[in-house]
Amino acid sequence: MKKMLLTMLQGIGFSSGITLVFIAANHMDIGFSDVIGIYFFGAICGLLSMIYMVERIPLPLQLFVHLFGSIIAFLTVVYLNQWLPLEVAPLVSSTIIFVIIFLIIWLFFLISNIQHSKKVNAKLKNKKV
Incomplete structure (x- = not known):
């Protein structure tokens, strides 16, 4: 339960931060809704x-589920x-921008996790010696 809350808060932080950049760049006003x-x-x-915590699911499928679910949430x-406007061009272009931002963030986490794993493995290897 704690992990769920932490991942949700992390997602809120990312979405809020990215939205603030777009609001500032486009001089937009936003309301409570x-x-x-x-x-x-x-x-x-x-x-x-x-x-990504479910190890038996292959990484490409995990990425697809996370990305597809996020796109559905975004469009909703x-x-x-x-x-x-509910027109094809703005929806497609916005979805493409969303996917690019999503993949950049995802790659950041992937690289960060790989580096962390290498550090942990190095420490474990040093303890065995």
Whole structure:
């Protein structure tokens, strides 16, 4: 339960931070429902990241589930808050930008986890000697 809350809060932090950059860059105003939507989206993305704890699921499938679920959450919040017109071009371009940002964050975590694993393995190897 604690891990779920932590991953949800981490997702809220990422979504809020990225949204603040977009708001500042585009001089946008947001309301209470927008903030709730951002928090909801971040919490869902954070919760979906728990799939990486299931070791029996291959990494590409974990990534697909996390990405696809996050896209669904993104499009749901976009629709509910009426952030984009329901037209193909804006939805596709926004989804592509979302996927790029998602993959950059995902790669950051992947590289970070690989580096952490190497440090742990090195410590374990040194203890055996």
